[in-house]
Amino acid sequence: MDDLDARPGPAPIGPRRRHDPQLDSQGNLKHFLTIDGLERPLLTEILDRAEGFLGVARQAVKKVPLCRGKIVANLFFENSTRTRTTFELAAKRLSADVLNLNISTSATAKGETLLDTLRNLEAMHVDMFVVRHAESGAAHFIAAHAAPHVSVINAGDGRHSHPTQGMLDMFTIRRHKGSIDGLVVAIVGDVLHSRVARSQISALRTLGAGEVRIIAPRTLVPAGAEDALGVRVYHDLREGVRDADVIIMLRLQRERMDGAFLPSEHEYFHLFGLTEKRLATAKPDAIVMHPGPINRGVEMDSQVADGERSVILEQVSNGLAVRMAVMSMCIGTQHLGAQQEAGHD
Amino acid sequence: MTEPVAMTLRGGRVVDPSSGLDRITDVHIEAGVIVGIGPAPDGFAPERSINAEGLIVCPGLVDLCARLRQPGQEHKATIASETRAAAASGVTTLCCPPDTLPPVDTPAVAQLIMQTAEERRLARVLPAGALTQGLDGTQITEMAALQRAGCPVMSNADRPIRNTRVQRRALEYAATYGLTIFLHPADSYLGEGGLVHEGLVSTRMGLPGIPQAAETVAVARDLALAEQTGARIHFRGLSTARATEMLAEARGRGVPVTADVAAHQLFLTEDDLIGFDANAHVVPPLRTAVDRAGLRAAVAQGVISAICSDHQPHEADAKLDPLPQTEPGISALETLLPLALQLVREGVLDLPAALACMTCHPADILGRAVGRLGVGATADITVFDPNETWVPSAQTLVSRGLNTPFIGTEMQGRVRYTLLAGRVVFRRGG
Numbered sequence: 001m002d003d004l005d006a007r008p009g010p011a012p013i014g015p016r017r018r019h020d021p022q023l024d025s026q027g028n029l030k031h032f033l034t035i036d037g038l039e040r041p042l043l044t045e046i047l048d049r050a051e052g053f054l055g056v057a058r059q060a061v062k063k064v065p066l067c068r069g070k071i072v073a074n075l076f077f078e079n080s081t082r083t084r085t086t087f088e089l090a091a092k093r094l095s096a097d098v099l100n101l102n103i104s105t106s107a108t109a110k111g112e113t114l115l116d117t118l119r120n121l122e123a124m125h126v127d128m129f130v131v132r133h134a135e136s137g138a139a140h141f142i143a144a145h146a147a148p149h150v151s152v153i154n155a156g157d158g159r160h161s162h163p164t165q166g167m168l169d170m171f172t173i174r175r176h177k178g179s180i181d182g183l184v185v186a187i188v189g190d191v192l193h194s195r196v197a198r199s200q201i202s203a204l205r206t207l208g209a210g211e212v213r214i215i216a217p218r219t220l221v222p223a224g225a226e227d228a229l230g231v232r233v234y235h236d237l238r239e240g241v242r243d244a245d246v247i248i249m250l251r252l253q254r255e256r257m258d259g260a261f262l263p264s265e266h267e268y269f270h271l272f273g274l275t276e277k278r279l280a281t282a283k284p285d286a287i288v289m290h291p292g293p294i295n296r297g298v299e300m301d302s303q304v305a306d307g308e309r310s311v312i313l314e315q316v317s318n319g320l321a322v323r324m325a326v327m328s329m330c331i332g333t334q335h336l337g338a339q340q341e342a343g344h345d
Numbered sequence: 346m347t348e349p350v351a352m353t354l355r356g357g358r359v360v361d362p363s364s365g366l367d368r369i370t371d372v373h374i375e376a377g378v379i380v381g382i383g384p385a386p387d388g389f390a391p392e393r394s395i396n397a398e399g400l401i402v403c404p405g406l407v408d409l410c411a412r413l414r415q416p417g418q419e420h421k422a423t424i425a426s427e428t429r430a431a432a433a434s435g436v437t438t439l440c441c442p443p444d445t446l447p448p449v450d451t452p453a454v455a456q457l458i459m460q461t462a463e464e465r466r467l468a469r470v471l472p473a474g475a476l477t478q479g480l481d482g483t484q485i486t487e488m489a490a491l492q493r494a495g496c497p498v499m500s501n502a503d504r505p506i507r508n509t510r511v512q513r514r515a516l517e518y519a520a521t522y523g524l525t526i527f528l529h530p531a532d533s534y535l536g537e538g539g540l541v542h543e544g545l546v547s548t549r550m551g552l553p554g555i556p557q558a559a560e561t562v563a564v565a566r567d568l569a570l571a572e573q574t575g576a577r578i579h580f581r582g583l584s585t586a587r588a589t590e591m592l593a594e595a596r597g598r599g600v601p602v603t604a605d606v607a608a609h610q611l612f613l614t615e616d617d618l619i620g621f622d623a624n625a626h627v628v629p630p631l632r633t634a635v636d637r638a639g640l641r642a643a644v645a646q647g648v649i650s651a652i653c654s655d656h657q658p659h660e661a662d663a664k665l666d667p668l669p670q671t672e673p674g675i676s677a678l679e680t681l682l683p684l685a686l687q688l689v690r691e692g693v694l695d696l697p698a699a700l701a702c703m704t705c706h707p708a709d710i711l712g713r714a715v716g717r718l719g720v721g722a723t724a725d726i727t728v729f730d731p732n733e734t735w736v737p738s739a740q741t742l743v744s745r746g747l748n749t750p751f752i753g754t755e756m757q758g759r760v761r762y763t764l765l766a767g768r769v770v771f772r773r774g775g
Contacts, residue, residue: 004689004696004731113662133667135668135670136550136621136667137621137669141667141668158669159551160550160551160552161551222547222548223548223554223556224544228545228548228549
């Protein structure tokens with residue numbers, strides 16, 4: 001007896017291809033959720049636009065009217081004074097109205113679901129959500145369920161992505177090195193838990209970095225990192241920073257000692273902490289970065305943090321320009337979209 | 346619901362994997378029992394005749410793991426809703442895990458589930474008894490009483506017993522009464538906080554991983570305990586290729602161990618989580634293409650002898666959150682048969698072997714006389730069109746749970762009739 005009819009069955013069952021949820025139908029930036037999947041010209045456009053905004057801070061009137069009449073809601077499900085402040089300032093310089101919501105202490109604590117919170121804010125005609133959340137994928141989820149006119153900017157989700165931080169780091173590197181092309185960049189520390197590292201790696205690779213290295217003990221290197229992320233893995237700091245143009249230090253959370261990732265801060269600093277001496281093998285003009293806040297004496301010593309190669313404080317001021325660039329691009333897209341729809345009527 | 350009447354299923358391709366029967370013939374049923382296959386018995390006067398030409402007639406499917414959510418989670422599904430889905434899926438016997446609220450750790454809960462199902466008369470429901478009280482992994486249950494109440498096997502559902510000494514005693518005690526123990530192999534420390542397979546996708550997406558070793562460490566432990574105690578164990582839902590190799594090795598040495606796999610593990614991989622699709626969030630996690638190939642090979646070689654649905658219906662809200670906060674599980678009863686048929690089309694198994702994984706093999710694991718067609722056997726029969734295509738959607742699915750990553754994916758193979766003890770409990774069209 002034959003087996004089943006040989007007539008063509010359905011296509012093999014497998015993963016479905018999805019449209020990039022960050023882009024509108026014209027390929028413009030609608031949401032900024034992750035750097036993964038975005039193409040080089042778009043990342044370059046963000047950097048170029050940020051360059052233009054850098055001057056705004058030096059004007060007597062530190063405002064441009066690009067987002068006048070728009071409402072931006074900072075939805076912070078996880079506390080972060082620093083990131084929230086720069087987003088707030090960026091929105092205000094674009095002339096938007098800003099709502100700050102500390103959700104961890106309000107709605108969801110009363111049992112309201114995330115979607116209920118969103119619906120309530122949408123009813124207030126919010127145009128953009130800036131979302132920080134402890135869970136990977138939260139910004140994608142919100143973008144997938146937000147009303148069509150709303151843009152979502154990911155201000156950090158779990159271990160997944162922190163794309164504005166990634167872009168401000170690219171901006172800082174570009175200002176010092178002229179271009180990302182061909183650079184050797186070493187990222188040191190807890191890559192496993194770092195959304196910042198994932199965004200940096202993705203941006204560096206898209207923008208043409210020559211080699212991206214990660215340097216950490218095995219417990220802090222994510223599974224299959226070389227294949228998954230396209231990096232080279234080092235377990236020796238001196239080897240890893242050899243001939244590097246850029247060295248990025250990651251923040252180390254105290255709780256890593258409890259999870260059996262590390263024995264002590266002492267041993268970590270002894271082997272992976274950045275000191276002037278250990279910088280000796282890097283390129284003479286190498287710059288040192290850190291997304292902040294720094295644990296002095298854990299990730300790096302003060303001599304490096306405050307030294308001439310450190311660009312850490314610049315990163316903070318560049319963050320403002322990059323966030324203005326991203327916000328104006330996303331809201332600008334909505335504006336165009338609305339005009340085109342009106343044109344069809 | 347129709348009462349059992351004398352009837353003939355006429356001209357179908359009758360496949361009974363246990364006896365090797367596979368030919369176009371008639372099946373005659375009277376008083377809920379098969380009274381003839383082929384020519385009608387003398388004096389047989391059917392009141393009803395079902396034209397099965399072009400269809401396949403096989404034993405009613407036996408599913409080793411389907412959650413019905415009752416008692417305790419009726420907002421997700423009920424015994425009524427999910428046995429209706431089972432009937433629509435061709436499943437006539439199903440084993441539900443003991444993780445209801447309260448759990449099946451007393452005969453009363455087991456009897457409540459069975460009686461509720463019997464009132465509906467849509468499928469045979471056999472609750473697995475809890476291995477430990479409250480499924481908390483410390484004190485063993487009154488297994489002999491649970492067995493008398495009708496629990497065919499014991500299980501701690503997907504809550505692994507952390508204490509190896511308790512696990513050993515639980516296996517020994519169950520073995521006293523000849524009970525098979527269903528084990529979900531997962532080392533709870535290694536898997537703690539994990540959401541998806543630890544690998545390329547977890548690394549790219551920044552999702553906490555569940556390493557392969559979470560499964561292999563547990564398989565190694567439980568195989569050692571099965572050898573030590575002589576208990577008969579069954580691994581529920583393997584997900585790694587490496588575990589199937591360990592299983593094959595142990596079976597080669599005569600360790601009394603069997604295993605099943607959820608049908609979706611034979612099709613989906615970690616890549617299905619790209620884009621944070623909460624419907625692909627499942628435990629054990631979807632793993633790599635290499636694991637999927639290993640699982641398929643193990644099914645083809647008979648190392649894994651049963652394919653189950655691992656049906657877990659959810660209400661919509663359970664999946665409406667950022668992926669890490671969603672509840673795991675797939676509503677899977679209705680895709681079980683079409684996915685198994687897809688394995689036949691892709692050359693993994695021939696049709697009788699695929700059906701054996703959903704009929705006589707799981708029946709043997711449960712130790713129940715179901716899953717067979719033969720004169721004198723209870724007439725639990727599924728009649729399906731192997732070629733009919735359909736698309737799972739809110740309109741087509743019968744289960745309360747719409748949480749499946751196969752929504753919108755064309756399936757081939759659809760049940761036309763399901764008979765439970767000679768009664769038609771489901772019919773589609775015509």
